[in-house]
Amino acid sequence: MWTKTEEYHSRICEAEEIIRKAYEKISRPFVSFSGGKDSTVMLHLVLQQDSNVLVLHWDYGRYYMPREIEAEILANAQKIGAKNIRVETSIQYEKQKRKAVNVIGRDLIGRIMPKMKAEGYDCCFLGLRAEESMKRKRRTKTWLEYHGEHVAPANVFPIRRLKWLDVWGYIVSNGLPYPKIYDLYAPLLGWDKARLVTFFDMEFEKLGSPYVDGFLLPGFRNWV
Amino acid sequence: MSESKNYSNFAITFHMQTPIMLGHPWIALDGILAHLINREIRGQDYYTLPSKEPVAKDYFYNGPLMPLAQTRDVFHASVAWFDTTEASVATIYKRFAEQHSHLIHTKTKTVDVARGQFKAYTMRLPYVPACTATFYTRGNLKEVLRLLSFLPGLGKKVAYGYGAIKSVSVIETDDDYSLVKDGVAMRPLPLNLGFDSTEKMMLAYKPPYWDKTNVAPCVPPGAKVSWMKEPAKAS
Numbered sequence A: 001m002w003t004k005t006e007e008y009h010s011r012i013c014e015a016e017e018i019i020r021k022a023y024e025k026i027s028r029p030f031v032s033f034s035g036g037k038d039s040t041v042m043l044h045l046v047l048q049q050d051s052n053v054l055v056l057h058w059d060y061g062r063y064y065m066p067r068e069i070e071a072e073i074l075a076n077a078q079k080i081g082a083k084n085i086r087v088e089t090s091i092q093y094e095k096q097k098r099k100a101v102n103v104i105g106r107d108l109i110g111r112i113m114p115k116m117k118a119e120g121y122d123c124c125f126l127g128l129r130a131e132e133s134m135k136r137k138r139r140t141k142t143w144l145e146y147h148g149e150h151v152a153p154a155n156v157f158p159i160r161r162l163k164w165l166d167v168w169g170y171i172v173s174n175g176l177p178y179p180k181i182y183d184l185y186a187p188l189l190g191w192d193k194a195r196l197v198t199f200f201d202m203e204f205e206k207l208g209s210p211y212v213d214g215f216l217l218p219g220f221r222n223w224v
Numbered sequence B: 001m002s003e004s005k006n007y008s009n010f011a012i013t014f015h016m017q018t019p020i021m022l023g024h025p026w027i028a029l030d031g032i033l034a035h036l037i038n039r040e041i042r043g044q045d046y047y048t049l050p051s052k053e054p055v056a057k058d059y060f061y062n063g064p065l066m067p068l069a070q071t072r073d074v075f076h077a078s079v080a081w082f083d084t085t086e087a088s089v090a091t092i093y094k095r096f097a098e099q100h101s102h103l104i105h106t107k108t109k110t111v112d113v114a115r116g117q118f119k120a121y122t123m124r125l126p127y128v129p130a131c132t133a134t135f136y137t138r139g140n141l142k143e144v145l146r147l148l149s150f151l152p153g154l155g156k157k158v159a160y161g162y163g164a165i166k167s168v169s170v171i172e173t174d175d176d177y178s179l180v181k182d183g184v185a186m187r188p189l190p191l192n193l194g195f196d197s198t199e200k201m202m203l204a205y206k207p208p209y210w211d212k213t214n215v216a217p218c219v220p221p222g223a224k225v226s227w228m229k230e231p232a233k234a235s
Helices: A006-025 A037-049 A067-080 A092-099 A103-118 A134-139 A164-174 A181-189 A202-207 A209-216 B029-048 B098-103 B141-148
Strands: A029-032 A054-058 A084-088 A123-125 A154-156 B007-016 B088-094 B121-128 B132-140 B165-172 B201-204 B215-219
Touching (some): A006 A123, A006 A154, A037 A067, A037 A164, A054 A067, A054 A103, A092 A103, A181 A209, A181 B088, A202 A209, A209 B121, B007 B141, B029 B141, B141 B165
Parallel strands (some): A029 A054, A029 A123, A123 A154
Antiparallel strands (some): B007 B132, B007 B165, B088 B121, B201 B215
C-alpha cells in the first residue's frame, strides 16, 4: 500500500512541519476549504494541530454547484472535525447565473480576503499542489506567500509537495469523507485528473469540461 | 404525417468502425433526421449559416417532412442504445493551421490564438467504444434510410475520425419501442404526456435539442416508467 512507503511519510511529515512552522509565525490563521480532495487532506492536517481553526468555504452558487454536492461538502467538513465553518459567496452568481466569470478574483480575492485581514486573520492555509500545473509549481516554490501588510492574509501551502497518490492515500488511510462526485468522474478521467470544480462553467470551456459535465451530469445541464 | 404514409415499427442498428464521441449521454434519432432534412432543404446555404452566435430557432427544421410518427410534439424515435456501458475520454486539439493563413484576412500581421475566432483549444471529450448503436423507431422506413444515407457519422468530431459507420442494419419489430421498452424510457419522455417515474430531469425532448425552450421535466432514457394517465395515441 502506498501509505506504507517512505516517500509518502516524508511528504506528509513535511506538510505537518509547514503547519507547525506557520503557527510559530502567525497568530490567527484560517483554512480555505473547497471540499475537494486536496483541501480535505489539508483541513484534516491543520485540525490535528488546531481543532478550533476557522474554515472558510466559498460557495459557487446553485448554478455552478448542485445543492446536494454543496450540502455534502459542508457535512464532510463537520465530519472531518471542523467546528468553526464560515461560508461566503457572491451575489454575482445569482445575478449572472452561468455567465458569471472571474467572480473569485473580484469577490473572494478582492473583497473577502481584505475583509479577513481587517478582522485580524493573518494567514490562509491553501491546498495548492506543485504537481497540478507549472503555474502552481512556481507559486508554491516557497511555503509562505506574503501579500503586503494590509492587502490580504499571507498564504501557506502545507501540501505543496504532495502527489495525487499521497492525497488519495491519506484520505483512504484516515477514512476521511470526500464528495461522491469523484466516484462518478474518476472512472472516466482517472483518479489523478478528477477534480472538484464548478460544473458547466464557461471558464473551463476551452478544456472541454462542459462536455464531460454534459455526459456525466445531464440532469444539471438544464437545471437553471 | 398520417399512418397512411407506410409507418412501421423497426430498429436501426449502426455497426460502428470507430468510437462515438459525445457531449451528452444520448444521441436522438429525431435530432439527426431533422438535421439531415435541414441540410437537404438548404443545400449549400446550410454551410453559410451564421456561426458567431447560436443559430436562431427559425433556421432549424422541425416540420412535417419528418418521416416519424408523432404523439403531440414528441417524435417516435428513441435515443441510441449502445452495446457497452464503458466510456473514456480523449483529448482533442484545435489549432490554427498556419499553412492556410493566406486564406484569412486579419487587421494585424499576427493571428491571435489566445482568444477569438482562431482560439486554440485543448478539449476533453468523452467517447463510447461501442460496436453497435441501436435506435428504435416508428416511421417511414424507406424515407428514414434515404435520409440516413447522407449521414457521415454518429456523434461529435466525425471529421477527426470518430463515429465512423461500417454498416446499417434494420430489423422490423412487433411493437413500437421508440418511447418505452420493457417499462424503461427509450428517449426523454415529457411528464405532460402522461409519463411518470421516480427519476426526473429537465431535458430537451424534441429537436433542436440545444434549444432551451424545448426543455421540460422529463423521464430520462433508461429510467423505469409509470403512467400518470393513459398515454396519448400516436398520429
